[in-house]
Amino acid sequence: MNxxxxxxxxxxxxxxxxxxxxxxxxxVAVFASSGALxxxxxxxxxxxxxxxxxxxxxxxxxxxxxxxxxxPIFWMTDTRYIKVIGLTALLTALAASRxxxxxxxxxxxxxxxxxxxxxLFALCGAEIAEEAGKPRLVVVLLGTITASGGGxxxxxxxxQVPLLLRRxxxxxxxxxxxxxxxLLRALGxxxxxxxxxxMLVVAALRLASLQLGWQLPAPQLQ
Amino acid sequence: MNxxxxxxxxxxxxxxxxxxxxxxxxxVAVFASSGALxxxxxxxxxxxxxxxxxxxxxxxxxxxxxxxxxxPIFWMTDTRYIKVIGLTALLTALAASRxxxxxxxxxxxxxxxxxxxxxLFALCGAEIAEEAGKPRLVVVLLGTITASGGGxxxxxxxxQVPLLLRRxxxxxxxxxxxxxxxLLRALGxxxxxxxxxxMLVVAALRLASLQLGWQLPAPQLQ
Amino acid sequence: MNxxxxxxxxxxxxxxxxxxxxxxxxxVAVFASSGALxxxxxxxxxxxxxxxxxxxxxxxxxxxxxxxxxxPIFWMTDTRYIKVIGLTALLTALAASRxxxxxxxxxxxxxxxxxxxxxLFALCGAEIAEEAGKPRLVVVLLGTITASGGGxxxxxxxxQVPLLLRRxxxxxxxxxxxxxxxLLRALGxxxxxxxxxxMLVVAALRLASLQLGWQLPAPQLQ
Numbered sequence: 001m002n003x004x005x006x007x008x009x010x011x012x013x014x015x016x017x018x019x020x021x022x023x024x025x026x027x028v029a030v031f032a033s034s035g036a037l038x039x040x041x042x043x044x045x046x047x048x049x050x051x052x053x054x055x056x057x058x059x060x061x062x063x064x065x066x067x068x069x070x071x072p073i074f075w076m077t078d079t080r081y082i083k084v085i086g087l088t089a090l091l092t093a094l095a096a097s098r099x100x101x102x103x104x105x106x107x108x109x110x111x112x113x114x115x116x117x118x119x120l121f122a123l124c125g126a127e128i129a130e131e132a133g134k135p136r137l138v139v140v141l142l143g144t145i146t147a148s149g150g151g152x153x154x155x156x157x158x159x160q161v162p163l164l165l166r167r168x169x170x171x172x173x174x175x176x177x178x179x180x181x182x183l184l185r186a187l188g189x190x191x192x193x194x195x196x197x198x199m200l201v202v203a204a205l206r207l208a209s210l211q212l213g214w215q216l217p218a219p220q221l222q
Numbered sequence: 223m224n225x226x227x228x229x230x231x232x233x234x235x236x237x238x239x240x241x242x243x244x245x246x247x248x249x250v251a252v253f254a255s256s257g258a259l260x261x262x263x264x265x266x267x268x269x270x271x272x273x274x275x276x277x278x279x280x281x282x283x284x285x286x287x288x289x290x291x292x293x294p295i296f297w298m299t300d301t302r303y304i305k306v307i308g309l310t311a312l313l314t315a316l317a318a319s320r321x322x323x324x325x326x327x328x329x330x331x332x333x334x335x336x337x338x339x340x341x342l343f344a345l346c347g348a349e350i351a352e353e354a355g356k357p358r359l360v361v362v363l364l365g366t367i368t369a370s371g372g373g374x375x376x377x378x379x380x381x382q383v384p385l386l387l388r389r390x391x392x393x394x395x396x397x398x399x400x401x402x403x404x405l406l407r408a409l410g411x412x413x414x415x416x417x418x419x420x421m422l423v424v425a426a427l428r429l430a431s432l433q434l435g436w437q438l439p440a441p442q443l444q
Numbered sequence: 445m446n447x448x449x450x451x452x453x454x455x456x457x458x459x460x461x462x463x464x465x466x467x468x469x470x471x472v473a474v475f476a477s478s479g480a481l482x483x484x485x486x487x488x489x490x491x492x493x494x495x496x497x498x499x500x501x502x503x504x505x506x507x508x509x510x511x512x513x514x515x516p517i518f519w520m521t522d523t524r525y526i527k528v529i530g531l532t533a534l535l536t537a538l539a540a541s542r543x544x545x546x547x548x549x550x551x552x553x554x555x556x557x558x559x560x561x562x563x564l565f566a567l568c569g570a571e572i573a574e575e576a577g578k579p580r581l582v583v584v585l586l587g588t589i590t591a592s593g594g595g596x597x598x599x600x601x602x603x604q605v606p607l608l609l610r611r612x613x614x615x616x617x618x619x620x621x622x623x624x625x626x627l628l629r630a631l632g633x634x635x636x637x638x639x640x641x642x643m644l645v646v647a648a649l650r651l652a653s654l655q656l657g658w659q660l661p662a663p664q665l666q
Binding site for chain 2: 606
């Protein structure tokens with residue numbers, strides 16, 4: 001993506017990039033599906049379902065690109081993102097209006113897919129900020145925004161105080177994974193290994209928190 | 223606006239551009255008025271009335287310019303937009319606090335003006351995205367964002383789940399008109415004719431849906 | 445910040461810039477603290493407290509930079525902003541969960557600090573827009589957005605209709621101070637004197653309105 005990256009011996013191999021691209025589209029599909037379901041729960045019409053799906057799926061990456069001044073924004077040149085979102089949203093609306101019982105029992109699959117999306121978006125966003133030469137603290141922030149910005153916008157548009165600000169180890173799992181990535185890079189590990197280790201840390205933190213009921217403390221006003 | 227467009231034999235004539243410019247200001251005035259009324263309904267003070275008017279009127283175009291990385295943003299060089307908004311918002315507040323009965327009976331005029339604004343903003347936004355060389359799908363998206371983004375921001379700021387995500391053929395009318403424009407262009411029609419035909423399609427879809435009570439389906443969770 | 449400014453005989457002296465920089469960090473700290481308190485009131489968790497603190501403190505300046513196409517955005521190169529926010533948010537959460545009684549009695553200090561932040565952000569934002577060569581009306585708008593955008597985003601994220609759209613002389617005080625600055629500049633006063641006079645006007649308007657209970661009128665629908 002960043003031309004400078006092509007010259008970087010340390011950058012991801014073409015094969016790793018190709019894998020990431022397809023995982024990226026998979027992540028977009030999962031997030032689009034979550035947006036479509038949220039739209040149905042809020043009673044939106046078909047247009048609202050499509051908008052929520054898009055905003056959930058590419059809102060975080062769009063915020064990242066805007067903040068970095070990185071144009072064209074990723075979905076403006078590769079329209080596959082938009083096509084995947086449209087298709088997923090329609091399929092989700094169709095499936096959920098018929099078999100939401102079955103979907104609920106497929107809950108585990110959805111959670112796993114969402115966790116994959118979270119891990120991938122966090123590390124991709126962090127890497128893009130890193131390639132743009134940003135300081136580490138900013139790399140962590142932009143990775144977290146990439147991973148969780150779409151969900152925040154989804155909740156805002158459906159009139160909710162964003163879930164991930166209220167409870168759950170979600171964005172914090174992204175922060176943990178990006179921090180692990182930066183640490184491994186600082187220790188001299190190849191980017192590729194650090195990248196996938198970072199993803200693993202995000203996923204592990206997220207799934208462990210769900211399994212064990214971890215929560216961040218909510219500081220109380222005395 | 224886009225320098226490249228000046229060389230484009232296909233581009234709109236200066237006369238058409240001048241007409242569009244004045245229609246644009248008229249559209250801004252109508253949307254500003256709708257924002258001011260929404261602010262009064264939400265009990266905002268005079269500053270809130272001005273802010274809502276501005277965000278409703280130029281929020282969509284601002285989002286479009288930000289997403290395209292198109293600087294300076296249109297209202298930053300031509301301050302006529304801001305002046306029109308300020309004046310319209312004050313006049314609306316004055317009129318609505320005296321004769322809202324009369325305004326309600328002028329409802330038909332407001333709806334027609336809003337429809338004109340919707341049609342114009344959709345096609346103008348689409349044309350700007352087209353001149354920036356974006357793929358067709360992105361042209362449709364950016365035209366729709368230009369036309370409806372301001373209304374979404376207005377609803378968010380007054381604590382509503384955006385109306386156009388819930389019901390009504392509104393953004394969908396914009397999509398229909400832009401699609402018609404692109405189709406006519408692909409069939410080889412001059413840009414000018416395609417442009418005004420597209421506007422006509424938006425207006426026709428919008429007014430027909432109001433008259434006939436068309437709604438998009440709202441997919442239900444089973 | 446703007447390289448052009450260095451050549452400008454009229455620009456602020458290095459000493460004034462240094463003072464402004466430290467006042468800027470102080471303003472960021474105060475706004476971060478207000479965001480953290482709002483997050484606690486809304487029952488957010490520790491991550492939400494940090495996010496709200498950051499958005500309140502640097503949301504306005506970020507909006508300004510995005511609208512101006514001014515990259516890198518100010519907090520992306522100087523990470524001191526983020527560090528100050530993180531530290532202030534944690535200290536606020538700690539203090540407020542222990543001594544919110546005492547904090548409430550420290551209310552006057554908080555109001556004074558918030559007023560300083562408002563005045564400073566308004567004038568700094570206006571100056572940045574001026575250096576970017578924008579028309580005066582846009583200078584006023586961007587200064588006001590810098591000063592009040594973060595508070596609007598904070599209220600949106602906690603599910604409130606933004607306070608400053610509803611009542612209070614807040615953004616209006618910013619507008620008044622920026623207008624005074626532009627007037628003094630037009631009368632030929634040195635930038636430095638106009639700048640600090642503008643800040644004084646903001647602070648005076650804000651504190652007088654609090655003391656005397658001034659409100660903007662809220663136009664009523666008849």
